[in-house]
Amino acid sequence: MTTQDTKIEKEAGDLSRRDFLGLLGKGAACAGALVGAGSALASAGGGAHPLGGVGPAFQQEDEQYAEARKNPPKIPNYNWTEHKWAFGVDTNRCIGCLRCVEACKMENSVQMDRNHTRTWVERYTYLEGSDNALVDSIHDIKNVVPGTKETRFKFDNRYKDAKVTKSFFVPKLCNQCEKPSCVQVCPTGATYKTPDGPVLIDTKYCIGCQYCVQACPYGARSLNLVRGTAEKCNWCYHRITKGLNPACVEVCPTGTRIFGDRMDPESPISQFIRNNRVNTLQPAMGNHPNVFYAGIDKEVF
Amino acid sequence: MEQDVFHHVAPFTGFTFPNETEVPWSELIVIYPYITGLVAGAFVVSSLHHVFGMERFAPISKFALLTSLCFMFFAPTPLLFHLGQPTRALNAVLTPHWTSAMAAFGYVAAFYIFLLLLETWFSFRADIVALSKSRTGIMQQVYKVLTLGSDDVSQRALDTDHTIARRLAMIGIPGACGLHGYVGFLFGSLKTREWWSSDLMPIIFLLSAIGSGVGLLIVIYVITSWWRKKPTDQGAMQGLLYVLWSGVVIVMVIEALEMVQMIYKAREGVEGVFALIEGPIHVGMAIQWGGSLLALVITSIMMLSTPKGKTLVFWLFVSGLSMMIGVLAMRWNVVIGGQQLSKTMEGLLTFHPEVWGRESLVTVSALFTAPFVVLYLAQKLLPTVWEGEALEPEDRVFDIHKAI
Numbered sequence: 001m002t003t004q005d006t007k008i009e010k011e012a013g014d015l016s017r018r019d020f021l022g023l024l025g026k027g028a029a030c031a032g033a034l035v036g037a038g039s040a041l042a043s044a045g046g047g048a049h050p051l052g053g054v055g056p057a058f059q060q061e062d063e064q065y066a067e068a069r070k071n072p073p074k075i076p077n078y079n080w081t082e083h084k085w086a087f088g089v090d091t092n093r094c095i096g097c098l099r100c101v102e103a104c105k106m107e108n109s110v111q112m113d114r115n116h117t118r119t120w121v122e123r124y125t126y127l128e129g130s131d132n133a134l135v136d137s138i139h140d141i142k143n144v145v146p147g148t149k150e151t152r153f154k155f156d157n158r159y160k161d162a163k164v165t166k167s168f169f170v171p172k173l174c175n176q177c178e179k180p181s182c183v184q185v186c187p188t189g190a191t192y193k194t195p196d197g198p199v200l201i202d203t204k205y206c207i208g209c210q211y212c213v214q215a216c217p218y219g220a221r222s223l224n225l226v227r228g229t230a231e232k233c234n235w236c237y238h239r240i241t242k243g244l245n246p247a248c249v250e251v252c253p254t255g256t257r258i259f260g261d262r263m264d265p266e267s268p269i270s271q272f273i274r275n276n277r278v279n280t281l282q283p284a285m286g287n288h289p290n291v292f293y294a295g296i297d298k299e300v301f
Numbered sequence: 302m303e304q305d306v307f308h309h310v311a312p313f314t315g316f317t318f319p320n321e322t323e324v325p326w327s328e329l330i331v332i333y334p335y336i337t338g339l340v341a342g343a344f345v346v347s348s349l350h351h352v353f354g355m356e357r358f359a360p361i362s363k364f365a366l367l368t369s370l371c372f373m374f375f376a377p378t379p380l381l382f383h384l385g386q387p388t389r390a391l392n393a394v395l396t397p398h399w400t401s402a403m404a405a406f407g408y409v410a411a412f413y414i415f416l417l418l419l420e421t422w423f424s425f426r427a428d429i430v431a432l433s434k435s436r437t438g439i440m441q442q443v444y445k446v447l448t449l450g451s452d453d454v455s456q457r458a459l460d461t462d463h464t465i466a467r468r469l470a471m472i473g474i475p476g477a478c479g480l481h482g483y484v485g486f487l488f489g490s491l492k493t494r495e496w497w498s499s500d501l502m503p504i505i506f507l508l509s510a511i512g513s514g515v516g517l518l519i520v521i522y523v524i525t526s527w528w529r530k531k532p533t534d535q536g537a538m539q540g541l542l543y544v545l546w547s548g549v550v551i552v553m554v555i556e557a558l559e560m561v562q563m564i565y566k567a568r569e570g571v572e573g574v575f576a577l578i579e580g581p582i583h584v585g586m587a588i589q590w591g592g593s594l595l596a597l598v599i600t601s602i603m604m605l606s607t608p609k610g611k612t613l614v615f616w617l618f619v620s621g622l623s624m625m626i627g628v629l630a631m632r633w634n635v636v637i638g639g640q641q642l643s644k645t646m647e648g649l650l651t652f653h654p655e656v657w658g659r660e661s662l663v664t665v666s667a668l669f670t671a672p673f674v675v676l677y678l679a680q681k682l683l684p685t686v687w688e689g690e691a692l693e694p695e696d697r698v699f700d701i702h703k704a705i
Contacts, residue, residue: 114322115310115319116319116320116323117319120318120319135645135647137316138319139317139319139322181492185400185401187397187398187401187404187406188389188392206386206389207384207385207389207392208384208386209380209385210325211401211403211487213320213325214326214494214640215491215493216493218318218644219318219320219644219645222323223323223385224385227385229385230385286492301645
C-alpha cells in the first residue's frame, strides 16, 4: 500500500461508513470500467465509427458523457489546496509496451486513432555510426497493430537487421506546467491551472480555436473532432481526486510512470524526485513542467 | 499505401509529435490575415487624402474607404468557420481572458468595423441626403433611413462632416496598424514555432498588409475603370505607384532581414527551417519572393521612367496583382509553413488542403469573393464613390420603377 493509499484511507476514516462504502463503490466502478474496456479491447474490432477508428465499444457514449456533465460526481473531502500533484517518468524502466496509451484512450474517451492522443511513447534508436537518434511513435502506421483500426499499438521490429548502439523509450504526456503557455493563450479562459497542479479544460466553454494546440511546446494538445473542443491529458483528474492513480500509471507493468502528491514527502513522486537526478523537457521554454524525467538523453525533445 | 483515418491528417517525414499530424490551422487562417491586411492597406490609402490632404488620392479615397469597410465585414468570418464550436464564438468577448492575444480580437474587430461605418457615413452623408431627394420609390426611403434623419447640407454641416471624418480617419490609422500588427503578434508571440517566433512578425505583417492593400486598390480601380469605360486618374495612379513602391521595398528589406537573422543566429532547429524552405513551402516561397520581386522591378522601372497613360495603367496593374499574389503566398508560407515544420524541429508535415467541406478551398473562395460582391453592391448604393463623376441613370439599379 502506497503512502497515498494510506492517506486516502485516513481521509476516508473521517467519513461516515455509508459515505466510505460509496467511495469504495465509485472506485470499484472505475476499476470495473477499466477492466470492461480492457476486455472489449481484447476482442478488438468494434463497429464502424463515423470518424473512422473504432466506435462506441471503446469510447464513452455521448449519452454517458452528457450525463457525467449534467451530474458531476461529488468528491467528498477533496480540497485542491491540500495537494500538489506531480508525475515522474523513469525512462530506464520503460519497455515500450504501450499499455499506457491504450489505457488512457479507454479511460478518457480519446479519439481512437493514431493522430490524437493524450499520452504516447517515443522510441529513440541510435544506429552504429550515427550521432542522431531515429525517433518514432504511435502515429507511425507501422506501429499500429494491423486490423485493429488504430486501437492497438505495438512498436514494430524495424531495426532487427541494423546495428543498434543504443535504444530507449520515452513516454510523453501533458506536463501540467507551472507556467502553461496553453492557459496563457486561451481567449476564453476555458483552460485553466488548478491549485493542485493539473491544467484542465472546460469542454462546455472551449470554442475550439486551437490556439492552445499551437502554443503547447510539447505537442500535448489536440482537437477532439467529435466535441469540437481542445483535448489533453489531465492526469485523470477524475481519478486522482478520488485517491486513485491515473490510468496510465495504474497499468504500467514496469513502474516507469510514477505519480503522487509532492506535499507528501513520502509519496512515490517525492521519493522519485529525491532519489533521482531528474530533468524536465525543454526547460528553455520557461514553462516549468511538472513531469519529471529520469534517464533521458540529449536528443529527447 | 498508407491510408489515413482522417483525410486531413498530414503525412510526415522525420519525427513529429503524434498530435501534430492534424494541422490545427488550415487555409481559413491563411485568408484571415490576408483579408485584414487588405482592409488595413486600403484604409491607409484612403487616409492619405482624408488625413494628410494629398489631393492626388482624392478620386479614389472614398472608394478605398468603401473597399476597406466591405472587406472588414468579412475579416472575422474565416475564424468563425474555423472554430470547433462556432456558436460559442462570443465567449471570448463575454469573458475575455486577457493574457491571450486572441481575446482582444472581438473588441478590435468590432471597434474597427464601427469606426469604418462611422467614417463612411460621415464621408457619404451629403451624397446620401442628395440621393434621398433625387431618387424615387423604395430607394428614396432607403436613402432617407440611411441619412439617420440628418439632412442638413449647409456648408457648416458639411464642414463638420469633413472634420469628424478626418478625425475618425486619424483614429483609424493607428487602428488599422494595430489591427494588423496584432495579427502578426498572434503568430510572432508563439514561442513554440521557430518559423513564427520572431519579434519582426507584427511589422512584417503590417507592411505586407499595406503592400497587398494598395495592390488590391490598384487592381479593383483598373478593372472597374475599364468596366465603367472611364479613364483612370493619372494623378491617383502615380500616387498608388509611389505607395506600392515604398511598400514593396520596405517589406522585402524587413522580410530579408528576418530570414538573415534566423539563419545567422542559427539556433536549434535552423536545419529544420532550411528543410522547410527547400521542402514543403518551396513553391510558396518562390511565389512570395517572385511576386514581390516582380512588383519591385516593375515599380522601380516606372519610378525611373515615369510612364503615362496606358503603359502606367497596365504595368501598375501587373505589379499590384503580383504584390497581392506574393503577399497571399507569404500568408500561406507563414501560417501553413509554420505548422509544417514540427515542434520537434526534426520532422516535416505535408499539408493537403481540402477542396470541399467547412474548412476547404471552396469556403475560402466563397469568403474571399463575398467582399467583392458586397463592394459591388455598395458602390451601386453609393454611386458618388467615384468622386467628381456625374451620376448616370443606368446606375439606378435599386430603383423600384426600373425593376418593374
